[in-house]
Amino acid sequence: MLTIKNLFAGIEDKAILKGINLQVNPGEIHAIMGPNGSGKSSLASVLAGKEDYQVTDGEVLFEGKDLLELSPDERAKEGLFLAFQYPVEIPGVSNMQFLKTAVNEIRSYRNQPALTAGEFLSLIKQKQKLVELDDQFLRRSLNTGFSGGEKKKNEIFQLAMFEPKLSILDETDSGLDIDALRIIANGVNRLKNNNNSFVLITHYQRLLDYIVPDFVHVLYDGKIILTGTKDLALELEEKGYDWVKEMAHAKEPAQ
């Protein structure tokens, strides 16, 4: 599904990702954890194609295609989805208008006919139940005046609408109360199947109680320094990151 090989990227002259290697196969859930500033959200942004970042080395293959050659909208149309850490408010664009445009753009890319108004509405009805999203949110401007929880639910609702192959959830759990967290995790678990994959970027082990990962990676200083199973997340929760950092420094060749 996704193969990242020796990826280096940064903003202007500042190196942020310093040699990432990661393989995600269909049906897998990966969690990426790590202390603040380690490059987790930057990795998500680079994969989604945010133009502030320059890739200086390495390659990323998505379903065999060179991901870095694709524009952000083409990446989405190929089946990559980024659930934003801070979903953007867009006053004046209704959620409904936005969804319809995006769904039909993606369908047209896949040579599928545009949905009729009726088909679109029934698709919405079916998906909004997943995250318990109210009708009124659909009529309102995109994310405008939504609470933090509502914004995150809206991200997962979009994920459900677009049915991506690979979803990257960038700190979707941060700022959520326990009820919202449960609703979102249930949504993800019901969307998960043997053909799609998820990458969860998170600070806390809490999310992983609800969505159980196959692999947990620790990202530190722009590199994945440790990979384990869900037990690694529990260990990090208990002991913090210091021991992993020390291990990372010990590995570095003496200057």
Added chain:
Amino acid sequence: MLQTDTLHTKFLELVKSAEAQNGATLLESRQAAFKRFSNNGFPTIRSEQWKYSNITGLLNDALQVPVEPLAVKETQDAGAALLVKLHAPAEWLTILTINGKLHTIQRPTGSKEDNLQISDVQDFLLSTEDDGDNDTVVQQAINKPFSLLNRALFLHGLQLEVKANSQVNIPVHIIHYYTGIENTFLQTRLQLKANKNAHLTVVESFIADSSCKNVVVNHAAETLLAAEATLDHFLVQQLNEQTNLILSEVVRQEQQSDYKNHVISLPFARFIRNNLDIALKGTYSHTDMHGLYMVSPQQVIDNSTGINHLRPNCTSNQLYKGIVADKGTGTFNGRIYVHLDAQKTNAFQKNANLPLGEHAVINSKPQLEIYADDVRCTHGSALGQMNNQQLFYLLARGIKQEIAVKLLSQAFVNEVTETIEQESIRSYVADLVEKALDQM
């Protein structure tokens, strides 16, 4: 450029032929207006009001000033079909003028509207002379060059008047349609009068077809709201690169009147200038001024507005937004003037612009002049940019760049179209705006 001497010759011809048609009052006013115009001639970029727009190229030598009514090839029977072609909503009362001349009045079945009088202009509503009521603000507005020239040279004028204590229940749609004219400097006029406690909604569509060549329309409007009157007024400008518009609107409001104005300038004319001057002459009056200007490449749209708070306890609210394509020029020059006597004024003004290219030119000049000491006024100007985070969010959802830009532009203009209260007018305007965005 058109010379004052040439205009003078034309003026004398017009006076000769108009003498028979119009009464003596109008003729005297024409002469006085032309004399005043001749004193200063056309404005130049040295004038503060015209510093962003050079009209020397616009008012080219090839332009002719018609001195008698232009021939109209559309027969009387063609009116109804033409209104369908021009997308005139059938449920409104429609008044079609062709090249300034009244052609068809079409009423929806079952509607009477006998409280609305539609007639030729016999006299001006507003005076250029001091009428003893210290009406200098109104006079200054009327004495601006293009208003004066229009008073002197107008060929066709339409006047609408609503009886006191009555309401016209459907929108009155005036379609100013320009077709089949070349090298023409056309002077057209509209006068609106809402008598005491009268209520009226007027939509004016300025529509040019592609058969026009090198046309400049100098349209002047005088509007009078008596006490407690309300007027919802929409100006929708759908012109093309051969048909240009200079519009001067002067509005006088008496006490407790409510005037709401929307100016929607759609793209593709080469030049549009909108002069709006409002005088709040009576206490407890209110004015809304909403503007949307969509400027295409090489185009100039210049808005010059002045709102004069003359008496206490009035409110005004102004929102002007511009989308300016690469190499287009959009101007907002808006003045709020709170006079000495206008205590308890509450005035709000906002101008925002969205440039669509590196070479878009935007001039924004909000001005506040306050001579009363107990007032609340706010104004602001924002030069927006496409918000990159919003743009990336849309791209990341599979929406391609050009459609994402369109969605965000749409969102930007919605703030103006959403202020239109009547559903049928909002959808009429919103459809035109959406189509224009597609083409920009």
